[in-house]
Structure formats: structure tokens, C-alpha cells
Amino acid sequence: MAFTLSPELHRRIQEKLATGLYKSAEEVLAAALRALDEDEETFAAIAEGNADFEAGRYQDWETADEEFRKKNGIPKGE
16 A cells, blocks of 8 residues: 655554664554554543543542452452
8 A cells, every 4th residue: 555644644554663673664654543442442441431431430549449349369468
């Protein structure tokens, strides 16, 4: 697939290549897409949590902490 980049995007890709962390523009773009996917997953999880909260589906901290510790075998801290 061929496409044209703006001068600003081309400059930014060149900056990333200059760090030596990436071997090609394709690697830079692949990393950017992975980060975008992660951001989208994070935003979806936040939206889901917000919807749960607004619907009253939540626990107070003490209850959640107690259940987490019990599930994971973590003794209660002082």
C-alpha cells in the first residue's frame, strides 16, 4: 500500500528512526498502531467502568480490597 505523508509526519518518523529503536518506517507505524489499539482498549474499559458506576454497580474500597486479598491470598496489611 502506498500513501503520502505530510511533511510533519515524515519528520516525526525520521526522528523515531534516528533513535535507533526502529529499523524502518513500517516498524514506526506498526508501533504507533499498537499504541493506538491500546489507547482504544483503555478508553473502552474506562467507559465500561463509568457506565457500571452510573448504574450503581460498584463496591466501596474496603469490600473490594478484602475480596481482592482473599482471592489472591494476600494478608491484610496494617
